[in-house]
Every structure is written in C-alpha cells, then in structure tokens.
Amino acid sequence: PTEGLQHRDLIALDHHEYRTLLDACRDAGERTFVRVLCEAGLRRSEAIALHVGDLDLDAGLIHIQRRHYRCADGTVDVDTPKSHKTRYAAINPSLVAELREVTAGRENATDSPVWTRCNRYTDGEAVSLTGAAAYKILKRLGHRTGLDVSPHLLRATGASLAVAAGVPEHIAAKQIGN
Numbered sequence: 001p002t003e004g005l006q007h008r009d010l011i012a013l014d015h016h017e018y019r020t021l022l023d024a025c026r027d028a029g030e031r032t033f034v035r036v037l038c039e040a041g042l043r044r045s046e047a048i049a050l051h052v053g054d055l056d057l058d059a060g061l062i063h064i065q066r067r068h069y070r071c072a073d074g075t076v077d078v079d080t081p082k083s084h085k086t087r088y089a090a091i092n093p094s095l096v097a098e099l100r101e102v103t104a105g106r107e108n109a110t111d112s113p114v115w116t117r118c119n120r121y122t123d124g125e126a127v128s129l130t131g132a133a134a135y136k137i138l139k140r141l142g143h144r145t146g147l148d149v150s151p152h153l154l155r156a157t158g159a160s161l162a163v164a165a166g167v168p169e170h171i172a173a174k175q176i177g178n
Contacts, residue, residue: 012160017147024144030137032098033115033129036062037154038161040089041176044151045069046081048129052103053110057096062089070131089175 013021018038025031036047045067054063065086066078080086091099099114106112113128134151142149155176162172 012153012156013147013149015161015164017145018157018161020145021141021147021149024141028098028101029115030141032095032102033134033137034141034154035095035098036091037151038158039095040091041155041158041172042089043067043082043155044131044134047151048113048115048131048134049078050114051110052106052112052114055099055103055114057100057103060091060093060096062091063087064089068128068131076130087174 021034022031025034033047036042036050037044040062042050042062042064046064049066049068050062050064054065055061056063063086064081067081068076068078071077103112103114115129116126117129117133118126138149138151138154141147159172159176162175163169167175
C-alpha cells in the first residue's frame with residue numbers, strides 16, 4: 001500500500017498503473033470486475049447488471065442489454081443501457097478464461113448475476129453486486145495502489161489502451177457505447 005492517493009487529474013491510467021491495479025485485486029471476482037469495466041468499457045451500472053447468460057465466452061463477447069440504477073426512493077430498477085441501445089463488447093482470451101473461472105458451475109444459470117457479494121448485510125447469502133459495493137471495491141483498490149480509481153476512469157483507460165494498441169478511435173468509442 002502507498003501513503004496516499006495520487007492527486008493528479010487522471011484522464012486514464014497508463015499500462016503500468018493498470019497492471020498495478022490488477023495486481024492489487026484480492027481475487028478473480030474483483031479482478032474480472034475491474035477488467036470488464038476497463039477492457040470491455042462497461043459502465044458500473046451495466047457491469048453490476050450482467051448475468052451469466054450475457055456472456056458468450058465461446059465467441060469472446062459480452063452482451064450489454066441492461067443497467068441497474070437507484071431510484072429517488074432508494075429502490076433499484078433495471079433499464080436499458082444509458083444509450084438505450086444494447087451492444088456487444090469483444091473481450092480478449094485471457095479475460096474469457098478468467099470469466100470462465102468466476103462463472104464455473106453457473107453456466108446454465110443464465111439469470112444468475114456474474115458478480116455477487118456475501119456478507120453480514122446479506123445474512124451470508126450471495127446477492128448481486130450493488131453500485132455501492134462496486135465503488136467500495138474501487139476505493140479499496142485505490143488505497144492499495146495510491147491511484148484515484150473510478151468506473152469512468154477505467155472506461156477511459158480501456159479506450160486509451162485500445163487506441164494505443166492500434167484500434168481505430170471510432171471502434172474504441174463504439175466498444176464503450178459512446
């Protein structure tokens with residue numbers, strides 16, 4: 001762990017910072033969550049709404065078709081993605097392998113959330129990851145690495161790393177739903 005968060009205005013993480021962030025993840029679930037936010041360009045609300053059935057791991061695709069959002073009355077609702085269009089995001093073979101590990105044994109449970117949490121607040125029952133829990137994961141990773149991490153920063157990082165690897169800007173923008 002580092003002393004404090006870097007307080008520079010981050011637009012995107014560089015390759016080294018992203019590797020540092022991934023190395024700080026405590027398990028495959030946390031790591032795949034971060035990787036999907038970054039490499040597939042999902043918004044936090046889209047990632048927590050992913051079901052196992054949205055993953056076509058044989059084709060290396062994620063089908064983004066819903067998002068979870070908190071209503072003014074505190075309830076959580078489901079809607080189409082922010083763009084109101086479903087989309088597919090291509091993922092690389094190493095992320096496919098990690099997602100297979102995270103979803104092992106649940107391949108036929110297509111309505112099962114990809115990421116769950118289980119703690120004293122859920123009475124020990126596995127429930128879908130919430131937006132607040134997602135932010136706590138990123139905040140914890142930020143403290144471990146000294147990086148000021150947010151879902152938006154990870155989306156920008158994914159697009160930036162893709163363009164640096166030779167992906168045309170318009171393709172990178174389409175991947176993240178812009």
